[in-house]
Amino acid sequence: MDIYLPIAEVSVNWPLLVMLGALVGFVSGLFGIGGGFLMAPVLVFLGIPPTVAVASQASHVVASSTSGVIRYSGMKAVDYRIGGIMAVGGALGALAGVELFRYLRLLGQADLVVSLSYLLFLGSIGGMMLYESLTQILHRVRGETPPRKERRRPMWLYGLPFRMRFPRSGLYISAIPPFGLGVFAGILSAIMGVGGGFILVPAMLYVLRMKASVVVGTSLFQIIITTAITTVLQAGRNQTVDIVLSTILLLGGVVGAQYGARLSGRFRAEEMRAALGLIVLLVGIQMGLELFVRPSDLFLLAPGVAD
Amino acid sequence: MFQVLPPEPPPQIAAPEIIIERSAATTEEVRVAAALTDARVDVDSGFRGASIVLYGAVFNPTDTPADVVVVVRGPDAPVRLVKKARNMGVWLNSRPVLFEGAPGFYMTASTRPLSDIADFGQLRRLGVGVDHLRIDAPEEARTVTRYGVRDVVVSRLGEDYLDWRRAVIRLKEAAALYDTDPKGVEFVDRGLFRAEVKLPAVAPTGKYYAEVWLFQEGAPVSVSNLTLTVEKVGLERDIYEFAHRRPWSYGVLCVILAAMTGYAASRVFRSR
Numbered sequence: 250m251d252i253y254l255p256i257a258e259v260s261v262n263w264p265l266l267v268m269l270g271a272l273v274g275f276v277s278g279l280f281g282i283g284g285g286f287l288m289a290p291v292l293v294f295l296g297i298p299p300t301v302a303v304a305s306q307a308s309h310v311v312a313s314s315t316s317g318v319i320r321y322s323g324m325k326a327v328d329y330r331i332g333g334i335m336a337v338g339g340a341l342g343a344l345a346g347v348e349l350f351r352y353l354r355l356l357g358q359a360d361l362v363v364s365l366s367y368l369l370f371l372g373s374i375g376g377m378m379l380y381e382s383l384t385q386i387l388h389r390v391r392g393e394t395p396p397r398k399e400r401r402r403p404m405w406l407y408g409l410p411f412r413m414r415f416p417r418s419g420l421y422i423s424a425i426p427p428f429g430l431g432v433f434a435g436i437l438s439a440i441m442g443v444g445g446g447f448i449l450v451p452a453m454l455y456v457l458r459m460k461a462s463v464v465v466g467t468s469l470f471q472i473i474i475t476t477a478i479t480t481v482l483q484a485g486r487n488q489t490v491d492i493v494l495s496t497i498l499l500l501g502g503v504v505g506a507q508y509g510a511r512l513s514g515r516f517r518a519e520e521m522r523a524a525l526g527l528i529v530l531l532v533g534i535q536m537g538l539e540l541f542v543r544p545s546d547l548f549l550l551a552p553g554v555a556d
Numbered sequence: 557m558f559q560v561l562p563p564e565p566p567p568q569i570a571a572p573e574i575i576i577e578r579s580a581a582t583t584e585e586v587r588v589a590a591a592l593t594d595a596r597v598d599v600d601s602g603f604r605g606a607s608i609v610l611y612g613a614v615f616n617p618t619d620t621p622a623d624v625v626v627v628v629r630g631p632d633a634p635v636r637l638v639k640k641a642r643n644m645g646v647w648l649n650s651r652p653v654l655f656e657g658a659p660g661f662y663m664t665a666s667t668r669p670l671s672d673i674a675d676f677g678q679l680r681r682l683g684v685g686v687d688h689l690r691i692d693a694p695e696e697a698r699t700v701t702r703y704g705v706r707d708v709v710v711s712r713l714g715e716d717y718l719d720w721r722r723a724v725i726r727l728k729e730a731a732a733l734y735d736t737d738p739k740g741v742e743f744v745d746r747g748l749f750r751a752e753v754k755l756p757a758v759a760p761t762g763k764y765y766a767e768v769w770l771f772q773e774g775a776p777v778s779v780s781n782l783t784l785t786v787e788k789v790g791l792e793r794d795i796y797e798f799a800h801r802r803p804w805s806y807g808v809l810c811v812i813l814a815a816m817t818g819y820a821a822s823r824v825f826r827s828r
Contacts, residue, residue, distance in 0.1 A: 253599065253603040259758055260603060260605075315815045315819055317818075357650070358649055361648060482807070499817050543647070547639055549649065
């Protein structure tokens with residue numbers, strides 16, 4: 250049941266990979282995220298070189314996000330206008346990110362930066378989500394009314410130039426913040442091999458204060474564009490995309506995503522957020538841990554030169 | 557002492573490269589000859605590593621016992637490695653250090669531990685044994701800049717050279733790319749021996765060279781050279797070549813494939 254991956258140059262058990270793809274797809278459909286942050290650590294654990302794992306799973310994210318956007322688009326829950334602006338930013342961010350990743354890899358510091366970004370972004374966002382949703386759940390259990398939240402948008406969103414109307418999101422704001430958000434997600438997409446949904450969704454909700462109903466669909470739309478560009482760039486510049494690996498992953502992924510999406514209606518929003526927050530936090534800690542644990546061998550082979 | 561040259565053999569008709577086998581006798585009587593069961597290893601989608609049997613014969617009319625040592629070397633490639641160091645509680649990587657060339661695969665199999673067969677100097681001269689294999693390093697440390705990154709090239713005379721060298725060997729041994737088997741050469745019958753060459757799935761593709769040495773009283777008396785080719789074949793090769801020759805079209809194809817799969821899945825599930 251093993252298959253040899255031509256670019257990764259290792260042989261892996263393919264039913265295991267299909268199952269992994271299905272599982273990550275399921276989580277991704279359930280929570281409306283790309284799920285890349287779960288996939289990369291597991292692939293690395295299975296012995297696939299981190300650079301190949303990060304680059305190949307980006308196309309898995311393309312597949313699961315495409316099927317997500319089609320579904321949300323049918324529900325008129327995608328704001329293509331703001332998504333398009335974010336995607337342009339994402340494209341530029343991905344360009345910069347792939348170059349940055351290439352440089353870090355040659356420097357031998359890519360794994361450090363990857364662990365650090367996982368620890369920093371996943372740790373803080375997971376922690377925040379968990380905290381916020383747990384307080385909500387506590388309030389509900391005690392039968393208290395939740396405290397009213399500050400619903401005002403930050404003023405600087407209005408002070409910036411290039412204001413545009415985004416009717417579907419119910420916004421009339423400058424184009425700069427969504428653009429900047431796109432750039433940031435693009436860089437993360439190249440370095441961490443993730444779509445960046447776990448950053449985009451909270452930022453769109455709490456900073457831009459978009460209409461909650463369009464947030465997930467729009468973020469998935471922007472993720473497709475960004476990860477598609479990342480995949481092409483990683484293939485063109487670094488030759489680290491393994492088409493066999495990504496095909497196996499996405500076969501399971503698209504099926505899992507559909508079942509996940511169907512199940513997502515059955516749970517309360519804050520319970521879902523608590524669960525997602527916990528997963529995100531654990532992955533972040535797990536990835537960051539290697540910065541503090543004494544490595545079993547002080548020396549490490551660094552990639553480069555030959556490729 | 558010249559002998560009358562035998563008539564020239566008829567030109568061989570396109571003998572496949574793989575059969576090339578030269579046995580050179582350094583003395584007239586004692587001789588070793590060897591061959592591989594497979595001189596070509598195909599890496600396809602089912603590749604999980606390979607095991608090749610090397611078999612051979614020793615012609616030894618003398619009374620002195622002879623030892624057989626099999627050395628297999630994979631294609632040379634530069635090796636870069638980093639060392640982790642603790643810095644304010646966090647483990648960080650050092651600047652990459654570069655060896656100009658180390659075999660991508662290296663194994664020895666012998667009838668006895670190498671140190672019993674020949675002395676240090678002899679093994680070092682022949683480059684036999686992981687402790688003696690040649691890893692290219694210049695005499696002076698220098699830095700090279702590749703793609704804007706400065707690498708330190710390891711110097712053969714540097715004080716930490718041995719640490720780095722040992723690390724390369726240890727890491728390659730952990731990946732099953734380097735191996736020493738002091739009992740790897742088995743005599744199945746008088747004068748007839750066999751040894752196994754185990755290639756892991758991560759073995760690099762390219763040309764491998766096998767040397768079969770015959771030692772008597774600590775000195776090499778005969779050697780036989782063989783070659784082995786490891787290459788990707790079929791779909792595996794096509795994908796690899798496509799990804800490296802036309803990387804941009806390959807990337808676009810990957811994305812289209814992914815988007816199509818996503819689209820197809822959503823159609824299939826909607827219709828249900």
